[in-house]
Amino acid sequence: xxxxxxxxxxxxxxxxxxxxxxxxxxEAVLGAALLLxxxxxxxVSITLAVLxxxxxxTLYISxxxxxAQILVAVSLVGVGSYWIxxxxxxxxxxxxxxxALTTRANELELLNEIRQRREDLPTVPRDAFPPKAGQKFDFxxxxxxxxxxxxxxxxxxxxxxxxxxxxxxLIVTNGFFSDSVLLGEIEKRIGSEPLDQMPDQPWLxxxxxxxxxxxxxxxxxxxxxxxxxxxxxxxxSIELSGYPxxxxxSFQVFLSQTARVRLKLLDVALICFEEVTFNxxxxxxxxxxxxxxERLFRQRGIEIRHSEPFETEFALTIPNQSMHSFKSxxxxxxxxxxxxxxxxxxxxxxxxxxxxxHPPGLVETQTMKS
Amino acid sequence: MHAIETSxxxxxxxxxxxxxxxxxxxxxxxxxxxLTSETFLRPQRISTVLPASPFSYxxxxxxxxxxxxxxxxxxxxxxxTEDKFFRFGDIEPFTQKSSE
Numbered sequence: 001x002x003x004x005x006x007x008x009x010x011x012x013x014x015x016x017x018x019x020x021x022x023x024x025x026x027e028a029v030l031g032a033a034l035l036l037x038x039x040x041x042x043x044v045s046i047t048l049a050v051l052x053x054x055x056x057x058t059l060y061i062s063x064x065x066x067x068a069q070i071l072v073a074v075s076l077v078g079v080g081s082y083w084i085x086x087x088x089x090x091x092x093x094x095x096x097x098x099x100a101l102t103t104r105a106n107e108l109e110l111l112n113e114i115r116q117r118r119e120d121l122p123t124v125p126r127d128a129f130p131p132k133a134g135q136k137f138d139f140x141x142x143x144x145x146x147x148x149x150x151x152x153x154x155x156x157x158x159x160x161x162x163x164x165x166x167x168x169x170l171i172v173t174n175g176f177f178s179d180s181v182l183l184g185e186i187e188k189r190i191g192s193e194p195l196d197q198m199p200d201q202p203w204l205x206x207x208x209x210x211x212x213x214x215x216x217x218x219x220x221x222x223x224x225x226x227x228x229x230x231x232x233x234x235x236x237s238i239e240l241s242g243y244p245x246x247x248x249x250s251f252q253v254f255l256s257q258t259a260r261v262r263l264k265l266l267d268v269a270l271i272c273f274e275e276v277t278f279n280x281x282x283x284x285x286x287x288x289x290x291x292x293x294e295r296l297f298r299q300r301g302i303e304i305r306h307s308e309p310f311e312t313e314f315a316l317t318i319p320n321q322s323m324h325s326f327k328s329x330x331x332x333x334x335x336x337x338x339x340x341x342x343x344x345x346x347x348x349x350x351x352x353x354x355x356x357x358h359p360p361g362l363v364e365t366q367t368m369k370s
Numbered sequence: 371m372h373a374i375e376t377s378x379x380x381x382x383x384x385x386x387x388x389x390x391x392x393x394x395x396x397x398x399x400x401x402x403x404x405l406t407s408e409t410f411l412r413p414q415r416i417s418t419v420l421p422a423s424p425f426s427y428x429x430x431x432x433x434x435x436x437x438x439x440x441x442x443x444x445x446x447x448x449x450x451t452e453d454k455f456f457r458f459g460d461i462e463p464f465t466q467k468s469s470e
Contacts, residue, residue, distance in 0.1 A: 121423050122422075123380075123391065123424040272464070274431045276387075276431045279387065287386075287431060291429055291464035292464055322462065322464070323425065323464065324425065326424050326434065329387075330386045331434075
């Protein structure tokens with residue numbers, strides 16, 4: 001056993017990092033498992049009640065036992081959901097809290113001023129998520145919420161598919177085994193008459209079960225993967241010394257990264273891409289082309305304590321004579337800062353921070369006053 | 371000729387659907403007296419202050435171009451359009467790195 005553990009952890013069994021890794025895995029997996037178990041329990045209770053109901057009795061078990069089953073199922077779903085939400089909150093709270101604590105009136109005025117000046121810049125898009133007041137520098141970027149939506153989508157898909165598979169399994173089991181074998185055997189033992197009419201065996205449900213099981217397995221895998229991505233590697237915070245960005249100018253970037261695990265790699269890149277939308281036949285397609293990419297920061301082997309995030313500063317320069325952010329109905333030029341974190345035995349995490357690059361001339365970048 | 375339209379526009383070209391932004395527009399009609407036979411005897415001048423964006427840009431899948439567009443409406447219903455492109459700003463063209 002110990003040999004296998006050495007093999008798995010490459011000679012470092014249950015080191016501090018591995019313990020945190022397992023703690024993170026256990027928390028995420030337990031929350032997700034409770035949620036799915038609750039869904040299965042709920043669906044089993046309802047489905048069996050429907051399948052086994054007779055004209056004489058609507059429930060095959062006592063009402064109290066049925067209510068207890070439903071309560072257990074709802075509790076499992078509630079506890080699992082709460083656990084997941086709590087984990088996500090823990091992961092994301094630090095940056096928000098720091099931002100809230102350092103919000104100052106003059107900084108809010110600064111942000112309002114930027115919003116007003118953008119009225120003079122047609123085709124330069126407004127920030128979907130405007131920067132907040134930062135702790136180290138004045139502007140803290142808000143990450144794209146795409147990852148959270150990915151988790152929400154995969155959770156919903158998993159719950160629905162697991163419920164569907166549970167119902168199908170019960171129908172198939174009930175049709176092929178319960179009435180014909182188990183119930184018959186029970187009835188023989190208790191001396192009652194065997195069943196007069198055997199129900200039709202649910203071949204259609206049995207045929208559907210295999211592909212739906214495969215899809216459900218993939219969906220549950222994606223759900224766990226998304227959950228581990230969000231909970232294992234913690235909050236990423238990026239603050240800028242000036243905003244909006246201008247071509248040819250340099251800015252200071254403050255990066256703060258929390259994590260439950262040792263990071264194999266932390267990489268920050270500045271990316272500019274073009275996004276075009278076009279009709280192809282009856283489809284509307286969108287294509288992205290990365291036209292500029294520059295690595296801003298890279299470090300390998302970062303040991304992060306849970307209470308102390310990894311913090312660093314580096315420079316960001318928007319290339320001289322480069323295109324500003326642009327948006328028209330079917331075309332877009334977008335700049336973003338991408339943080340990639342990679343931990344051992346953990347899915348690679350990418351966090352995008354969209355930034356607006358203004359054309360030089362009319363609008364002056366607001367820089368840190370202090 | 372019964373009308374002439376002059377506009378200053380930016381247009382997008384490339385793989386995406388074409389977008390157009392009209393910054394300046396002027397229509398002269400014979401009926402209102404703004405268009406006479408003497409109009410074409412000497413060059414006409416239009417004047418506008420360009421906005422701060424967008425700059426002319428030559429990318430990989432997208433190009434933004436500015437032009438002065440003159441559209442002539444002929445008496446027989448035909449239209450003749452002439453675009454005179456100009457460069458706005460000093461943006462260097464990008465080259466492709468990768469597709470997402």
